[in-house]
Amino acid sequence: MRRAWDGIVDFVVGDDIWIAVAVALLLGGAALLVRLGGEAWWVLPAGVPAALWISLQRARRAARGQG
Protein backbone atom coordinates (compact mmCIF):
# COMPACT_ATOMS: atom_id res chain seq x y z
CA MET A 1 0.00 0.00 0.00
CA ARG A 2 2.81 2.33 1.02
CA ARG A 3 4.76 1.50 -2.14
CA ALA A 4 1.69 2.11 -4.29
CA TRP A 5 1.16 5.52 -2.64
CA ASP A 6 4.87 6.39 -3.10
CA GLY A 7 4.53 5.36 -6.74
CA ILE A 8 1.51 7.63 -7.28
CA VAL A 9 3.24 10.56 -5.55
CA ASP A 10 6.37 10.03 -7.64
CA PHE A 11 4.23 9.76 -10.80
CA VAL A 12 2.43 13.05 -10.12
CA VAL A 13 5.12 15.08 -8.37
CA GLY A 14 8.09 13.88 -10.43
CA ASP A 15 11.65 15.10 -9.96
CA ASP A 16 10.97 18.35 -8.10
CA ILE A 17 8.23 18.76 -5.51
CA TRP A 18 8.63 22.55 -5.77
CA ILE A 19 6.66 22.53 -9.04
CA ALA A 20 3.61 20.91 -7.41
CA VAL A 21 3.85 23.28 -4.42
CA ALA A 22 4.16 26.33 -6.70
CA VAL A 23 1.18 25.26 -8.82
CA ALA A 24 -0.93 24.84 -5.64
CA LEU A 25 0.13 28.29 -4.38
CA LEU A 26 -0.57 29.95 -7.73
CA LEU A 27 -4.01 28.37 -8.03
CA GLY A 28 -4.79 29.32 -4.43
CA GLY A 29 -3.72 32.90 -5.12
CA ALA A 30 -5.76 33.08 -8.33
CA ALA A 31 -8.84 31.62 -6.59
CA LEU A 32 -8.50 34.19 -3.79
CA LEU A 33 -8.21 37.04 -6.29
CA VAL A 34 -11.32 35.80 -8.13
CA ARG A 35 -13.22 35.65 -4.80
CA LEU A 36 -12.16 39.22 -3.98
CA GLY A 37 -13.49 40.34 -7.37
CA GLY A 38 -10.11 41.18 -8.92
CA GLU A 39 -8.66 40.36 -12.34
CA ALA A 40 -6.90 37.02 -11.92
CA TRP A 41 -6.24 35.87 -15.49
CA TRP A 42 -2.62 37.10 -15.41
CA VAL A 43 -1.62 35.10 -12.30
CA LEU A 44 -0.97 31.76 -14.01
CA PRO A 45 0.69 33.03 -17.22
CA ALA A 46 3.06 35.09 -15.04
CA GLY A 47 3.55 32.66 -12.18
CA VAL A 48 3.94 29.36 -14.07
CA PRO A 49 7.13 30.35 -15.96
CA ALA A 50 8.52 31.89 -12.76
CA ALA A 51 7.93 28.61 -10.91
CA LEU A 52 9.67 26.60 -13.63
CA TRP A 53 12.58 29.03 -13.73
CA ILE A 54 13.10 28.58 -9.97
CA SER A 55 12.96 24.79 -10.40
CA LEU A 56 15.51 24.96 -13.23
CA GLN A 57 17.81 27.06 -11.07
CA ARG A 58 17.50 24.45 -8.30
CA ALA A 59 18.48 21.76 -10.81
CA ARG A 60 21.42 23.83 -12.00
CA ARG A 61 22.65 24.33 -8.45
CA ALA A 62 22.28 20.59 -7.78
CA ALA A 63 24.19 19.76 -10.97
CA ARG A 64 26.97 22.16 -9.94
CA GLY A 65 27.10 20.50 -6.52
CA GLN A 66 27.65 17.11 -8.18
CA GLY A 67 30.11 18.41 -10.79
Add this chain to the structure above:
Amino acid sequence: MTGNLLVFLGAALASAVEMVEALTIVLALGVTRGWRAPLQGAAAAIAVLAVVVALLGPALQAVPIDLLRLVVGSLLLVFGLQWLRKAILRASGLKAPHDEDAAYAGEIEAARAAGRSPGIDRYGFVISFKSTLLEGLEVAFIVITLGVNQGATAIAAAGAAVALVVVVVVGALVRHPLSRVPENTLKFAVGVMLTSFGTFWAGEGVGIDWPGADGALAALIVLTVAWSLLFTRLLGRAPKAVTA
Protein backbone atom coordinates in the same frame (compact mmCIF):
# COMPACT_ATOMS: atom_id res chain seq x y z
CA MET B 1 -11.85 22.17 -33.99
CA THR B 2 -8.39 23.58 -33.16
CA GLY B 3 -8.78 22.33 -29.58
CA ASN B 4 -9.58 18.82 -30.82
CA LEU B 5 -6.59 18.87 -33.16
CA LEU B 6 -4.33 19.90 -30.27
CA VAL B 7 -5.80 17.14 -28.09
CA PHE B 8 -5.10 14.61 -30.88
CA LEU B 9 -1.54 15.87 -31.36
CA GLY B 10 -0.83 16.05 -27.62
CA ALA B 11 -2.06 12.50 -27.03
CA ALA B 12 -0.23 11.15 -30.10
CA LEU B 13 3.11 12.79 -29.29
CA ALA B 14 3.01 11.88 -25.59
CA SER B 15 2.10 8.30 -26.50
CA ALA B 16 4.90 8.08 -29.06
CA VAL B 17 7.53 9.17 -26.51
CA GLU B 18 6.41 6.61 -23.92
CA MET B 19 5.89 3.81 -26.44
CA VAL B 20 9.38 4.22 -27.90
CA GLU B 21 10.74 3.61 -24.37
CA ALA B 22 8.54 0.54 -23.85
CA LEU B 23 9.43 -0.76 -27.32
CA THR B 24 13.15 -0.66 -26.45
CA ILE B 25 12.58 -3.03 -23.51
CA VAL B 26 10.26 -5.40 -25.41
CA LEU B 27 12.72 -5.54 -28.32
CA ALA B 28 15.66 -6.31 -26.00
CA LEU B 29 13.68 -9.11 -24.36
CA GLY B 30 12.47 -10.53 -27.69
CA VAL B 31 15.91 -10.56 -29.27
CA THR B 32 17.58 -12.27 -26.30
CA ARG B 33 14.85 -14.55 -24.90
CA GLY B 34 12.41 -15.17 -27.77
CA TRP B 35 9.34 -13.18 -28.72
CA ARG B 36 6.43 -15.11 -27.26
CA ALA B 37 6.54 -14.10 -23.57
CA PRO B 38 7.52 -10.41 -24.14
CA LEU B 39 4.72 -9.99 -26.71
CA GLN B 40 2.23 -11.66 -24.37
CA GLY B 41 3.37 -9.39 -21.53
CA ALA B 42 3.01 -6.25 -23.67
CA ALA B 43 -0.42 -7.37 -24.95
CA ALA B 44 -1.61 -8.04 -21.38
CA ALA B 45 -0.44 -4.57 -20.28
CA ILE B 46 -2.21 -2.91 -23.23
CA ALA B 47 -5.40 -4.80 -22.29
CA VAL B 48 -5.14 -3.54 -18.67
CA LEU B 49 -4.57 0.02 -19.91
CA ALA B 50 -7.59 -0.20 -22.23
CA VAL B 51 -9.74 -1.25 -19.25
CA VAL B 52 -8.36 1.64 -17.14
CA VAL B 53 -9.22 4.16 -19.90
CA ALA B 54 -12.64 2.58 -20.53
CA LEU B 55 -13.58 2.68 -16.81
CA LEU B 56 -12.00 5.95 -15.76
CA GLY B 57 -13.05 8.05 -18.77
CA PRO B 58 -16.83 7.70 -18.27
CA ALA B 59 -16.45 7.84 -14.46
CA LEU B 60 -14.72 11.24 -14.71
CA GLN B 61 -17.52 12.54 -16.94
CA ALA B 62 -19.85 12.30 -13.93
CA VAL B 63 -17.73 14.83 -11.96
CA PRO B 64 -18.94 18.50 -12.08
CA ILE B 65 -17.05 20.26 -14.86
CA ASP B 66 -15.51 23.07 -12.74
CA LEU B 67 -14.14 20.61 -10.18
CA LEU B 68 -12.91 18.34 -12.98
CA ARG B 69 -11.16 21.23 -14.71
CA LEU B 70 -9.50 22.33 -11.46
CA VAL B 71 -8.25 18.86 -10.47
CA VAL B 72 -7.34 17.62 -13.93
CA GLY B 73 -5.97 21.01 -15.02
CA SER B 74 -3.72 21.16 -11.93
CA LEU B 75 -2.42 17.64 -12.55
CA LEU B 76 -1.82 18.37 -16.24
CA LEU B 77 -0.02 21.59 -15.33
CA VAL B 78 2.29 19.82 -12.85
CA PHE B 79 2.83 16.97 -15.30
CA GLY B 80 3.50 19.33 -18.22
CA LEU B 81 5.97 21.40 -16.20
CA GLN B 82 7.86 18.23 -15.23
CA TRP B 83 8.13 17.22 -18.90
CA LEU B 84 9.23 20.74 -19.87
CA ARG B 85 11.75 20.87 -17.03
CA LYS B 86 13.35 17.62 -18.16
CA ALA B 87 13.37 18.67 -21.83
CA ILE B 88 14.88 22.10 -21.06
CA LEU B 89 17.56 20.61 -18.78
CA ARG B 90 18.51 18.13 -21.51
CA ALA B 91 18.42 20.71 -24.31
CA SER B 92 20.59 23.11 -22.32
CA GLY B 93 23.13 20.39 -21.49
CA LEU B 94 22.44 20.27 -17.74
CA LYS B 95 21.07 16.73 -17.93
CA ALA B 96 22.36 13.87 -20.05
CA PRO B 97 20.06 13.12 -23.00
CA HIS B 98 18.03 9.92 -22.91
CA ASP B 99 20.03 7.36 -24.89
CA GLU B 100 17.78 4.65 -26.34
CA ASP B 101 20.78 2.63 -27.59
CA ALA B 102 22.36 2.60 -24.12
CA ALA B 103 19.02 1.62 -22.55
CA TYR B 104 18.70 -1.19 -25.11
CA ALA B 105 22.23 -2.46 -24.36
CA GLY B 106 21.47 -2.43 -20.62
CA GLU B 107 18.24 -4.38 -21.11
CA ILE B 108 20.01 -6.94 -23.34
CA GLU B 109 22.63 -7.49 -20.66
CA ALA B 110 20.02 -7.88 -17.91
CA ALA B 111 17.91 -10.24 -20.06
CA ARG B 112 20.93 -12.45 -20.80
CA ALA B 113 21.93 -12.55 -17.13
CA ALA B 114 18.44 -13.51 -15.90
CA GLY B 115 17.82 -17.22 -15.37
CA ARG B 116 15.27 -19.18 -17.34
CA SER B 117 12.51 -21.27 -15.77
CA PRO B 118 10.95 -24.24 -17.58
CA GLY B 119 7.71 -23.53 -19.47
CA ILE B 120 6.68 -19.93 -20.04
CA ASP B 121 9.48 -17.37 -19.77
CA ARG B 122 8.27 -15.55 -16.64
CA TYR B 123 11.09 -13.00 -16.73
CA GLY B 124 10.28 -12.01 -20.32
CA PHE B 125 6.56 -11.76 -19.57
CA VAL B 126 6.83 -9.83 -16.29
CA ILE B 127 9.46 -7.29 -17.41
CA SER B 128 7.59 -6.64 -20.66
CA PHE B 129 4.25 -6.33 -18.81
CA LYS B 130 5.65 -4.00 -16.15
CA SER B 131 7.50 -1.69 -18.53
CA THR B 132 4.58 -1.44 -20.97
CA LEU B 133 2.14 -0.84 -18.11
CA LEU B 134 4.28 1.82 -16.42
CA GLU B 135 5.00 3.73 -19.64
CA GLY B 136 1.39 3.24 -20.68
CA LEU B 137 -0.04 4.64 -17.44
CA GLU B 138 1.39 8.05 -18.31
CA VAL B 139 -0.22 7.74 -21.73
CA ALA B 140 -3.55 6.69 -20.18
CA PHE B 141 -3.42 9.63 -17.76
CA ILE B 142 -2.76 12.11 -20.57
CA VAL B 143 -5.39 10.58 -22.89
CA ILE B 144 -8.06 10.59 -20.17
CA THR B 145 -7.35 14.08 -18.85
CA LEU B 146 -6.99 15.74 -22.24
CA GLY B 147 -10.00 13.89 -23.63
CA VAL B 148 -12.44 14.32 -20.77
CA ASN B 149 -11.78 18.04 -20.23
CA GLN B 150 -12.08 18.83 -23.91
CA GLY B 151 -15.04 16.44 -24.31
CA ALA B 152 -12.99 14.54 -26.88
CA THR B 153 -11.94 11.26 -25.26
CA ALA B 154 -12.36 9.38 -28.55
CA ILE B 155 -10.11 11.86 -30.34
CA ALA B 156 -7.43 11.62 -27.63
CA ALA B 157 -7.67 7.81 -27.70
CA ALA B 158 -7.36 7.89 -31.50
CA GLY B 159 -4.17 9.96 -31.16
CA ALA B 160 -2.71 7.36 -28.78
CA ALA B 161 -3.83 4.50 -31.06
CA VAL B 162 -2.19 6.09 -34.12
CA ALA B 163 1.06 6.53 -32.15
CA LEU B 164 0.87 2.90 -30.97
CA VAL B 165 0.42 1.58 -34.52
CA VAL B 166 3.22 3.77 -35.93
CA VAL B 167 5.71 2.85 -33.18
CA VAL B 168 4.88 -0.88 -33.31
CA VAL B 169 5.03 -1.05 -37.14
CA VAL B 170 8.31 0.89 -37.34
CA GLY B 171 9.74 -1.14 -34.44
CA ALA B 172 8.74 -4.42 -36.13
CA LEU B 173 10.33 -3.32 -39.40
CA VAL B 174 13.65 -2.08 -38.04
CA ARG B 175 13.90 -4.48 -35.03
CA HIS B 176 16.13 -1.96 -33.33
CA PRO B 177 15.45 0.72 -30.71
CA LEU B 178 14.13 3.89 -32.29
CA SER B 179 17.15 5.92 -31.21
CA ARG B 180 16.76 8.41 -34.07
CA VAL B 181 13.39 9.60 -32.85
CA PRO B 182 13.95 13.17 -31.57
CA GLU B 183 12.77 12.17 -28.10
CA ASN B 184 13.66 15.44 -26.39
CA THR B 185 11.95 17.57 -29.06
CA LEU B 186 8.79 15.47 -28.67
CA LYS B 187 9.04 15.79 -24.89
CA PHE B 188 9.39 19.56 -25.25
CA ALA B 189 6.33 19.76 -27.53
CA VAL B 190 4.22 17.61 -25.20
CA GLY B 191 5.38 19.62 -22.19
CA VAL B 192 4.28 22.84 -23.92
CA MET B 193 0.85 21.38 -24.74
CA LEU B 194 0.20 19.89 -21.29
CA THR B 195 1.36 23.08 -19.55
CA SER B 196 -0.85 25.27 -21.78
CA PHE B 197 -3.94 23.05 -21.47
CA GLY B 198 -3.31 22.67 -17.73
CA THR B 199 -2.98 26.44 -17.22
CA PHE B 200 -6.16 27.08 -19.20
CA TRP B 201 -8.32 24.44 -17.51
CA ALA B 202 -7.01 24.91 -13.97
CA GLY B 203 -7.58 28.65 -14.43
CA GLU B 204 -11.17 28.04 -15.49
CA GLY B 205 -11.54 25.67 -12.54
CA VAL B 206 -10.70 28.44 -10.03
CA GLY B 207 -13.09 30.84 -11.78
CA ILE B 208 -10.81 32.78 -14.13
CA ASP B 209 -12.51 34.28 -17.21
CA TRP B 210 -9.79 34.14 -19.84
CA PRO B 211 -9.63 37.18 -22.14
CA GLY B 212 -10.61 35.97 -25.61
CA ALA B 213 -12.34 32.89 -24.11
CA ASP B 214 -11.10 29.72 -25.91
CA GLY B 215 -8.72 31.81 -28.02
CA ALA B 216 -6.63 32.27 -24.86
CA LEU B 217 -5.46 28.66 -25.21
CA ALA B 218 -3.62 29.48 -28.46
CA ALA B 219 -2.05 32.53 -26.81
CA LEU B 220 -0.93 30.38 -23.85
CA ILE B 221 0.71 27.89 -26.22
CA VAL B 222 2.64 30.67 -28.01
CA LEU B 223 3.65 32.18 -24.67
CA THR B 224 4.76 28.82 -23.26
CA VAL B 225 6.88 28.06 -26.34
CA ALA B 226 8.48 31.52 -26.06
CA TRP B 227 9.51 31.30 -22.40
CA SER B 228 10.57 27.66 -22.71
CA LEU B 229 12.93 28.52 -25.58
CA LEU B 230 14.20 31.52 -23.63
CA PHE B 231 14.92 29.37 -20.56
CA THR B 232 16.74 26.80 -22.71
CA ARG B 233 18.88 29.54 -24.18
CA LEU B 234 19.63 31.18 -20.83
CA LEU B 235 20.53 27.87 -19.15
CA GLY B 236 22.60 26.80 -22.16
CA ARG B 237 24.87 29.82 -21.67
CA ALA B 238 25.61 29.10 -18.02
CA PRO B 239 28.60 27.01 -16.87
CA LYS B 240 27.36 23.53 -16.05
CA ALA B 241 27.97 20.00 -14.84
CA VAL B 242 25.88 17.31 -16.56
CA THR B 243 23.91 14.85 -14.44
CA ALA B 244 22.52 11.55 -15.71
